[in-house]
Amino acid sequence: MAKRIFVTGIGTEVGKTFCSAILVEALEADYWKPIQAGDLNDLDSLWVRDHISCIRSSFHKERYLLSAAMSPHAAAKKDGVEISLGDFNVPETIHPLVIEGAGGLMVPLNQKGDLMVDLIPIVSDETILVSMNYLGSINHTLMSAEILKSRKINVRGIIFNGERDEESEKIILAMTGFNCLLCVPPCEQDLKEFIRDQALIVRESFAV
Numbered sequence: 001m002a003k004r005i006f007v008t009g010i011g012t013e014v015g016k017t018f019c020s021a022i023l024v025e026a027l028e029a030d031y032w033k034p035i036q037a038g039d040l041n042d043l044d045s046l047w048v049r050d051h052i053s054c055i056r057s058s059f060h061k062e063r064y065l066l067s068a069a070m071s072p073h074a075a076a077k078k079d080g081v082e083i084s085l086g087d088f089n090v091p092e093t094i095h096p097l098v099i100e101g102a103g104g105l106m107v108p109l110n111q112k113g114d115l116m117v118d119l120i121p122i123v124s125d126e127t128i129l130v131s132m133n134y135l136g137s138i139n140h141t142l143m144s145a146e147i148l149k150s151r152k153i154n155v156r157g158i159i160f161n162g163e164r165d166e167e168s169e170k171i172i173l174a175m176t177g178f179n180c181l182l183c184v185p186p187c188e189q190d191l192k193e194f195i196r197d198q199a200l201i202v203r204e205s206f207a208v
Helices: 016-027 044-050 072-078 116-123 137-150 166-176 191-207
Strands: 004-009 030-032 035-037 064-066 097-104 126-132 155-161 180-184
Touching: 004 016, 004 116, 016 030, 016 044, 016 097, 016 126, 016 155, 016 180, 016 191, 030 044, 035 072, 035 097, 064 072, 097 116, 126 137, 137 155, 137 166, 155 166, 166 180, 180 191
Parallel strands: 004 097, 004 126, 030 097, 035 064, 126 155, 155 180
Antiparallel strands: none
């Protein structure tokens, strides 16, 4: 069975889709976003597809397409559906599969109290945590790490996205014991070329 990697973040807008594109490119992987909430004319799967160079990758259909840019539980309620943990069939593929979550780990999926973190072991083998340096990000990253550890979820490592803060990164890595897979700098070139360049770096992390 091909490796299934779940990409989660310390919150919203930290670059999960961007980092997922880098991983898809690096691993020549397929991509799947089980839950998409928001503008259905601007799907994350289409963004990843349009910004990678790998021609082997397939982009699998979302299980839930929700029209409102809200927490999955609220967006699903608004659309008259209920998300169930038993209703996710992982796409079959011979390639590695990058699975992108929605929001952070503690985002509720339904009115019963199921959370995004509950979905991770159902659909994936390991997780990559995306962090971004901002005031308060140490706290958010360490809390996310504690949640993953408490659930005994296999964490491949952390990707730091955006402006570097070496002191923050150093204490996070020391306190979590996680590996740093990649530090993604701000993009100052063609985005597709940038993703390809970052993919070459992260590919070495997976080769170790």
